[in-house]
Amino acid sequence: xxxxxxxxxxxxxxxxxxxxxxxxxxxxxxxxxxxxxxxxxxxxxxxxxxxxxxxxxxxxxxxxxxxxxxxxxxxxxxxxxxxxxxxxxxxxxxxxxxxxx
Amino acid sequence: xxxxxxxxxxxxxxxxxxxxxxxxxxxxxxxxxxxxxxxxxxxxxxxxxxxxxxxxxxxxxxxxxxxxxxxxxxxxxxxxxxxxxxxxxxxxxxxxxxxxxxxxxxxxxxxxxxxxxxxxxxxxxxxxxxxxxxxxxxxxxxxxxxxxxxxxxxxxxxxxxxxxxxxxxxxxxxxxxxxxxxxxxxxxxxxxxxxxxxxxxxxxxxxxxxxxxxxxxxxxxxxxxxxxxxxxxx
Numbered sequence: 001x002x003x004x005x006x007x008x009x010x011x012x013x014x015x016x017x018x019x020x021x022x023x024x025x026x027x028x029x030x031x032x033x034x035x036x037x038x039x040x041x042x043x044x045x046x047x048x049x050x051x052x053x054x055x056x057x058x059x060x061x062x063x064x065x066x067x068x069x070x071x072x073x074x075x076x077x078x079x080x081x082x083x084x085x086x087x088x089x090x091x092x093x094x095x096x097x098x099x100x101x
Numbered sequence: 102x103x104x105x106x107x108x109x110x111x112x113x114x115x116x117x118x119x120x121x122x123x124x125x126x127x128x129x130x131x132x133x134x135x136x137x138x139x140x141x142x143x144x145x146x147x148x149x150x151x152x153x154x155x156x157x158x159x160x161x162x163x164x165x166x167x168x169x170x171x172x173x174x175x176x177x178x179x180x181x182x183x184x185x186x187x188x189x190x191x192x193x194x195x196x197x198x199x200x201x202x203x204x205x206x207x208x209x210x211x212x213x214x215x216x217x218x219x220x221x222x223x224x225x226x227x228x229x230x231x232x233x234x235x236x237x238x239x240x241x242x243x244x245x246x247x248x249x250x251x252x253x254x255x256x257x258x259x260x261x262x263x264x265x266x267x268x269x270x271x272x273x274x275x276x277x278x279x280x281x282x283x284x285x286x287x288x289x290x291x292x293x294x295x296x297x298x299x300x301x302x303x304x305x306x307x308x309x310x311x312x313x314x315x316x317x318x319x320x321x322x323x324x325x326x327x328x329x330x331x332x333x334x335x
Contacts, residue, residue, distance in 0.1 A: 027194025050299030050323020
């Protein structure tokens with residue numbers, strides 16, 4: 001336990017910042033000790049998209065129907081045109097409209 | 102992977118990345134405002150709220166910290182939660198390694214200081230499609246950091262005067278952005294299988310494993326697909 005009075009809060013924030021910084025630098029740092037081979041390369045390349053998918057899964061499960069429609073709209077436009085900005089804008093618009101009705 | 106030259110890290114690349122990520126960053130400001138308001142309500146003084154947004158710069162972890170904030174704060178649980186939520190950035194950083202390794206260590210680690218979800222996703226996409234630059238990571242990261250901080254401040258000052266993000270669909274911005282980045286990347290049967298395996302593993306972890314473990318579990322499961330089903334060298 002740290003008391004937030006008398007500078008304790010500043011210490012807590014500094015520690016949080018340090019832990020977060022370590023996660024930012026740590027991935028590249030750890031990889032510099034791993035010999036690059038075809039399997040390691042295959043692993044990190046496949047992991048790249050999987051990180052995003054793994055972030056998205058709970059978002060898609062937790063959100064309401066309007067949110068799910070938004071994701072569908074974005075996915076559909078991306079598959080058709082491959083242009084992120086219009087696809088994201090359409091998704092947000094769909095969510096806002098579906099919640100307004 | 103394009104050639105073996107170090108990715109570009111110039112002022113022009115920085116500027117370009119800044120403008121490319123600014124539209125998304127403006128939405129991030131709305132979450133910053135939500136954080137600023139929630140932090141005021143949790144009883145944090147203004148200078149500490151701004152300091153946290155400026156130095157931690159990780160929304161989910163900051164919201165989680167507010168839940169634990171009180172007159173006394175349990176240090177180890179706070180840091181463990183911070184680590185668990187942000188551990189996904191370890192994996193994100195690792196995916197940049199093939200390009201980062203060509204930079205001298207100083208520039209390599211300095212450009213990672215500002216890594217977060219959106220600028221990482223856009224920059225990885227750039228690198229994979231042959232744009233050998235770190236503009237999105239660094240310039241875009243700066244745009245995200247600036248708007249996160251400005252949003253935090255606006256939330257502290259204007260509080261509940263700020264519109265409900267959910268009614269405007271703003272809560273779906275990050276989700277739609279991430280999804281568009283998944284589908285903008287290179288796609289073949291191996292990557293699609295990795296997404297499915299990763300997605301199912303993430304769902305399982307989300308339902309049945311400890312909180313915040315789903316990204317690690319899903320990403321590592323998807324990565325294994327790529328390690329087992331190795332790309333044929335052209």
